[in-house]
Every structure is written in C-alpha cells, then in structure tokens.
Amino acid sequence: MATGGVSLLDGPAVSAGAETFAEHQSRLGARPQFSGGSLIDIVDAAGLRGRGGAAFPTGRKWTAVRERSEGRAVVVANGAETEPLSGKDRLLLSARPHLVLDGVLLAAEAVAANRAVVYISGAHDDAADAVSAAIAERRAADLPVAITVARAPHRYVAGEESAVVAKLNGGAARPTLVPPRPYQRGVDGRPTLVQNIETLAHAAVIARRGADAYQRAGADGATGTVLVTMAAAIHSPGVLELPGGSTIAQAVSAAGGATGSVAAVLVGGYFGRWVAADDAWDLRLGVDVPLGSGVIAIFPHGRCGLSQAAALVGFLARESAGQCGPCEHGLASLATTTAELAAGTARPRDADRLQRWIAQIAGRGACHHPDGALVLLSSALRVFAGDVTTHLRKGRCDRDQATILPAPDWKARAR
Numbered sequence: 001m002a003t004g005g006v007s008l009l010d011g012p013a014v015s016a017g018a019e020t021f022a023e024h025q026s027r028l029g030a031r032p033q034f035s036g037g038s039l040i041d042i043v044d045a046a047g048l049r050g051r052g053g054a055a056f057p058t059g060r061k062w063t064a065v066r067e068r069s070e071g072r073a074v075v076v077a078n079g080a081e082t083e084p085l086s087g088k089d090r091l092l093l094s095a096r097p098h099l100v101l102d103g104v105l106l107a108a109e110a111v112a113a114n115r116a117v118v119y120i121s122g123a124h125d126d127a128a129d130a131v132s133a134a135i136a137e138r139r140a141a142d143l144p145v146a147i148t149v150a151r152a153p154h155r156y157v158a159g160e161e162s163a164v165v166a167k168l169n170g171g172a173a174r175p176t177l178v179p180p181r182p183y184q185r186g187v188d189g190r191p192t193l194v195q196n197i198e199t200l201a202h203a204a205v206i207a208r209r210g211a212d213a214y215q216r217a218g219a220d221g222a223t224g225t226v227l228v229t230m231a232a233a234i235h236s237p238g239v240l241e242l243p244g245g246s247t248i249a250q251a252v253s254a255a256g257g258a259t260g261s262v263a264a265v266l267v268g269g270y271f272g273r274w275v276a277a278d279d280a281w282d283l284r285l286g287v288d289v290p291l292g293s294g295v296i297a298i299f300p301h302g303r304c305g306l307s308q309a310a311a312l313v314g315f316l317a318r319e320s321a322g323q324c325g326p327c328e329h330g331l332a333s334l335a336t337t338t339a340e341l342a343a344g345t346a347r348p349r350d351a352d353r354l355q356r357w358i359a360q361i362a363g364r365g366a367c368h369h370p371d372g373a374l375v376l377l378s379s380a381l382r383v384f385a386g387d388v389t390t391h392l393r394k395g396r397c398d399r400d401q402a403t404i405l406p407a408p409d410w411k412a413r414a415r
C-alpha cells in the first residue's frame with residue numbers, strides 16, 4: 001500500500017504483538033509538540049473524521065471541547081468495539097498501543113485536558129493488557145497527563161458516547177438522554193472528548209506527517225487511510241489498512257478475493273447497509289458509502305439473505321438498552337416480524353407493516369441505536385426483496401437458511 005508514510009500499521013508485523021515504546025520511538029521519533037490548540041487546525045485541514053461510526057469531523061469536536069475546557073477536560077479513547085465482526089480498535093491497542101497513546105496525549109494537549117481514560121470492552125483482555133503495559137512503560141518517560149484504563153460491559157450500546165460517560169461516572173453503560181452532550185458535561189461533569197481509538201491513531205500520524213501528506217494518502221475524494229475488517233465469505237478475513245476512498249472491489253481483492261460467487265455486501269457493520277453485489281464493487285469507502293464501523297462482510301450466493309437479516313435485527317433488538325419505547329418495543333416488533341417472514345409464517349400485509357414501522361421508529365430513540373437497526377433492515381428488505389417475495393409465496397426459498405454472520409445472544413449469557 002503506497003501511502004507516503006501515512007499509515008497506522010507500518011512497522012513490525014502486527015502478529016508480533018505490542019510494539020514497545022523504544023521500538024515506536026525509533027520508528028517514528030518522539031511525539032511532536034504543539035503549542036496551545038494548534039494541532040486542531042492541522043487535524044481539520046487533514047480532513048480527519050471519526051472512525052467510531054458517525055464520521056463527525058474530528059477538528060470540530062476538539063474545538064468544542066477546548067472552548068469549554070479551562071484546563072480540566074477529559075479525553076476518553078473509545079475502544080469498546082462491541083461490533084461483533086470488528087477487530088480494528090483491538091488490533092491497534094494490541095499491536096500499536098503507543099501510537100494510540102500518542103493520539104490520546106496529543107488530543108489531551110489540544111483540548112487542554114488533564115485526565116484521560118482508555119475505555120475497553122471487558123471481553124478484550126489482550127487489548128487492555130497491552131495498553132496497560134504501554135502506559136506503565138511511559139510513566140517513566142513520557143506521560144504528561146494521567147491515563148487510566150476502564151473496562152466496559154460487552155454489550156452493543158456500551159460504546160455509545162453517553163453510555164461511556166455514564167459508565168465512567170459510576171453508572172450503567174447505557175445511553176442517557178442528551179443534552180448535555182459529553183463535550184458539554186461528561187466525566188465528573190467536565191467537558192469530555194469521546195474519540196474512537198482509530199481516530200486517535202490517525203491524529204498521531206497527522207501530527208507527524210502533516211495535513212498535506214495525510215490528504216494525499218487518500219484516493220479519489222478521500223483523505224488518509226482507513227482500517228477495514230473484512231469478514232464472512234472472503235479468503236483472508238481480518239483487518240486491513242487501505243487508502244481512504246478505495247473501492248469495495250479493491251478491499252475484496254486486498255483480502256484475497258471472495259471465496260465464491262457474491263450475492264451482497266454489508267458495508268459498515270451492523271448499523272451499516274446491505275448493497276447488492278453488482279452495485280457494490282465500484283463504491284468508494286467513506287465517499288460513496290459510509291464506512292460506519294469499517295466492517296465489510298461478503299455475503300455469498302446460495303444463502304438466504306432474509307434469514308441473515310432477521311438474525312441481525314434480532315441481535316440489535318436484544319441489544320436495545322430498553323429505555324425508549326420506540327427502541328425497545330419497536331425493534332422487538334421488527335425483529336419478530338422479520339423472523340416470521342424468514343420462517344415463512346408471515347402474511348403479505350406483514351411486509352407492509354414492517355415498512356410502516358420503519359418510518360414510525362426513525363429518529364425516535366434517545367440514541368442512534370434504533371436508527372442504525374433501521375438502516376440495516378430497510379437496506380436488507382430492498383436488496384433481498386426477491387427472498388421476501390419467495391418466502392411470502394412459498395414459505396421458504398431453496399437457499400441455505402443457516403446464517404454466516406454472527407448474531408450472539410449476549411443478554412442470555414448475562415442472565
């Protein structure tokens with residue numbers, strides 16, 4: 001990958017484990033210093049957008065926190081990563097912990113924070129161990145701001161930013177009503193920057209390479225690089241770094257190609273959208289199609305897309321924090337009816353009801369959870385419309401109903 005030195009995964013093989021502080025420094029040099037909030041303009045000019053799902057411009061977020069900080073802001077590096085197929089944040093924490101810590105310290109300096117937390121799922125011990133060891137290594141050498149590690153429950157909504165703040169304030173990791181948003185009043189009532197792990201690693205690269213080089217590393221309308229997790233029917237599943245704006249065809253090829261004929265691609269993880277294979281190949285990541293959590297799942301021909309969609313909507317319904325009616329009851333109804341469609345027990349009017357409910361629920365949760373589920377379901381109903389018709393007519397289609405993308409029952413495990 002030619003990205004002019006703008007890369008998160010350059011250096012020793014990621015399979016070798018955590019890069020030490022000495023290795024990190026000899027490869028990249030010392031963490032650069034910036035006076036006041038001057039890095040914010042550089043991050044802005046680089047065009048960096050958040051990699052936790054919403055693609056919000058990072059420089060704007062830093063400015064909002066800095067304006068309120070008065071030297072007491074908190075930086076939270078969000079490494080919850082409970083998206084079932086995603087592995088990028090865990091990989092960065094496990095293999096490049098010092099790049100992430102550089103990003104945390106640079107962000108802290110830019111927003112005038114005096115405390116930082118790395119927030120990691122309770123299921124990701126490897127990542128937590130690596131970053132804890134990296135913090136210990138730095139204590140002697142380069143740790144101007146106290147950084148601690150906090151663990152999150154492995155539930156889908158635990159990484160939502162208000163849930164992160166609630167957990168760090170001693171409550172449950174469930175989204176809360178906003179405003180105030182974390183940048184206004186977050187951890188301990190202080191202005192809080194909640195930033196995805198990958199976003200922070202990019203900021204550390206931008207601080208070293210500059211905005212122009214970062215922009216040039218992207219292809220065709222995008223800046224910098226992207227981490228994607230390739231999943232399902234692909235020869236080499238796992239995390240890849242690609243120039244931003246790469247097409248889905250390029251991502252598939254970089255992961256060794258699909259294992260067979262492809263029916264559809266799920267782009268962006270379980271809040272992402274299904275795209276029919278023929279429409280997918282030329283889509284540019286982060287330009288024509290949102291990157292979301294960076295997961296690209298290849299769905300093969302011969303499987304029932306409707307059954308897969310029903311399983312995923314069931315997962316998202318189970319993962320509702322159960323606080324808002326449209327989310328708790330709305331997603332449950334969508335999940336039940338989609339499952340009935342997949343099982344061949346639904347009637348034609350149920351398909352219309354699904355569309356009606358989707359329109360009614362849209363925009364009505366306190367957080368983005370239901371909207372994410374709606375994007376997934378409505379795109380599935382479009383892309384797998386043929387399966388829906390067949391199931392309504394004949395009860396089942398002749399495809400394999402077994403699912404290929406996981407839809408775990410974390411709620412049952414917690415009981």
Ligand SMILES: Cc1cc2nc3c(=O)[nH]c(=O)nc-3n(C[C@H](O)[C@H](O)[C@H](O)COP(=O)(O)O)c2cc1C
Pocket residue numbers: 049050051052053054055056078079080081082083156157158159160161162194195196197199200367368369
């Ligand atoms: C239900 C839900 C779950 C989320 N989970 C994560 C997560 O695991 N990691 C993450 O970085 N962002 C997650 N987000 C997005 C965060 O709320 C927030 O936008 C993000 O951490 C901000 O960082 P960024 O600007 O660098 O993307 C989630 C959002 C929602 C609605």
Ligand code: SF4
Pocket residue numbers: 157174175176319320321322323324325327328364365366367368369370
């Ligand atoms: S929309 Fe769902 S996940 Fe979000 S706060 Fe409401 S109940 Fe919780």
